[in-house]
Amino acid sequence: MKRVLITGAAGFLGSHLCDRFIREGYQVIGMDNLLTGNLANIEHLFPLKEFEYYHHDITKFVHVPGKLDYILHFASPASPIDYLKMPIQTLKVGALGTHNMLGVAREKKARILVASTSEVYGDPLEHPQSETYWGNVNPVGPRGVYDEAKRFLEAITMAYHTYHQVDTRIIRIFNTYGPRMRQEDGRVLPAFFSQAIRGEGLTVFGDGSQTRSFCYVDDLVEGIYRLLLSDHTQPVNIGNPDEVTILQFAEEILQLVGNPKAFIDYRPLPVDDPKVRQPDITKARQILGWEPKVPRAEGLKMTYEYFKTVVQP
Numbered sequence: 001m002k003r004v005l006i007t008g009a010a011g012f013l014g015s016h017l018c019d020r021f022i023r024e025g026y027q028v029i030g031m032d033n034l035l036t037g038n039l040a041n042i043e044h045l046f047p048l049k050e051f052e053y054y055h056h057d058i059t060k061f062v063h064v065p066g067k068l069d070y071i072l073h074f075a076s077p078a079s080p081i082d083y084l085k086m087p088i089q090t091l092k093v094g095a096l097g098t099h100n101m102l103g104v105a106r107e108k109k110a111r112i113l114v115a116s117t118s119e120v121y122g123d124p125l126e127h128p129q130s131e132t133y134w135g136n137v138n139p140v141g142p143r144g145v146y147d148e149a150k151r152f153l154e155a156i157t158m159a160y161h162t163y164h165q166v167d168t169r170i171i172r173i174f175n176t177y178g179p180r181m182r183q184e185d186g187r188v189l190p191a192f193f194s195q196a197i198r199g200e201g202l203t204v205f206g207d208g209s210q211t212r213s214f215c216y217v218d219d220l221v222e223g224i225y226r227l228l229l230s231d232h233t234q235p236v237n238i239g240n241p242d243e244v245t246i247l248q249f250a251e252e253i254l255q256l257v258g259n260p261k262a263f264i265d266y267r268p269l270p271v272d273d274p275k276v277r278q279p280d281i282t283k284a285r286q287i288l289g290w291e292p293k294v295p296r297a298e299g300l301k302m303t304y305e306y307f308k309t310v311v312q313p
């Protein structure tokens with residue numbers, strides 16, 4: 001049986017990865033320090049003998065007994081308000097945490113896939129963003145702690161690949177949504193669903209003309225799975241190119257929830273908020289034969305079902 005270690009296992013993406021790898025017949029070791037993760041996301045796995053959980057902060061030395069075939073490194077605060085609240089932890093997990101996980105991969109001769117982000121492109125001057133674009137990041141702005149941590153993650157991963165022959169994969173993840181996103185993490189989708197269900201104002205930042213491109217979590221997990229099993233060691237964008245303005249996104253959620261008390265409530269635009277974002281997924285299509293399958297209307301419906309169960313109207 002193949003054994004996979006998943007960091008950030010109790011988080012949104014980590015927990016969906018645990019589910020997928022269990023389904024594929026792997027032995028899964030989930031690791032988390034619950035800084036932003038939630039055990040409720042993986043509670044259903046605890047009775048399974050194929051699942052083990054280690055409560056651990058990976059910025060400290062990491063020891064895992066036994067063999068490991070794969071490591072999926074997904075631990076990090078990932079929403080803008082989380083990394084504003086926890087700038088040092090964000091930098092540490094991207095830098096020290098990644099260093100430790102690469103060390104484990106080297107020791108165990110395991111293949112490691114690390115989670116990077118579209119934030120490496122910053123407020124992009126090229127649109128859509130392909131993997132060859134180097135980005136437009138403000139290192140000392142509020143988002144710098146996340147963006148630079150992830151840029152460092154890519155750099156140290158390539159260095160371990162080149163100098164220590166560690167078998168590495170790098171995914172650049174664009175905005176992803178689905179069940180188990182944290183209600184209060186401040187990201188646009190949990191914010192809008194919570195506000196719409198409660199009949200409050202949907203806090204559209206700026207004039208809402210900034211764009212994002214949202215990928216349903218099952219599509220993302222499929223892309224991760226294929227990248228892990230591929231032999232491609234350069235960064236690969238995974239995301240849904242279907243781009244939408246934040247105002248239109250708010251209107252779609254208003255319509256779906258249909259709460260007559262909810263409305264659009266304009267708020268100031270955060271510093272360094274990227275104005276546009278859309279993945280160029282030519283490479284993923286060519287190398288992995290992957291493209292997203294779930295249209296936004298369908299993904300939003302499935303996500304609404306989840307938020308109905310966690311948000312009090």
Ligand code: UDP
Pocket residue numbers: 079080175186187188189191192203204205206210212246269270273274
């Ligand atoms: N946003 C918004 N209202 C909110 C939260 C976010 O209008 O309550 C906007 C935010 O300014 C950004 C976009 O939605 O332009 C996506 O923000 P999010 O925090 O989800 O992630 P980002 O893509 O910026 O990392």
